Amino acid sequence: MVITVLDMTLPAGQEGDTARALQAMCDTTRACPGCVGGGVFQQVGRPAEILYLEIWDEAGALEAHIRSPEFERLLAILETSPAPPSLTFRFVTETRGLPWVEELRLHSREPA
Secondary structure, three states: OEEEEEEEEOOOOOHHHHHHHHHHHHHHHHOOOOEEEEEEEEEOOEEEEEEEEEEEOOHHHHHHHHOOHHHHHHHHHHOOOOOOOEEEEEEOOOOOOHHHHHHHHHHHOOOO
16 A cells, blocks of 8 residues: 655645645546545645645556656646645555554553
8 A cells, every 4th residue: 555645835825726626636536546545634724734645555556647647737736836845655564453452552551
């Protein structure tokens, strides 16, 4: 699994238009083969900052997306940011569930 994380400042006076463009991009991307989720998030009281996420089931699907013309739209949106945006790709190599939580919680109750 790979998670695309874009954190950017929206251009002054164009916050709404840029947020809508990112939402449209996200909606289109979620329909791509291999994309299993994503979203666009803004913190209340900070409309000029936005977080854009894509979740991919494998690196190959993301790589194909990055080479696509659709990804060029995301790059164009990035260029409108008045501050340097942060674009990262987080490769998930391990997943843990409730057994791990149980192990930690039981272990933490043991005397030191």
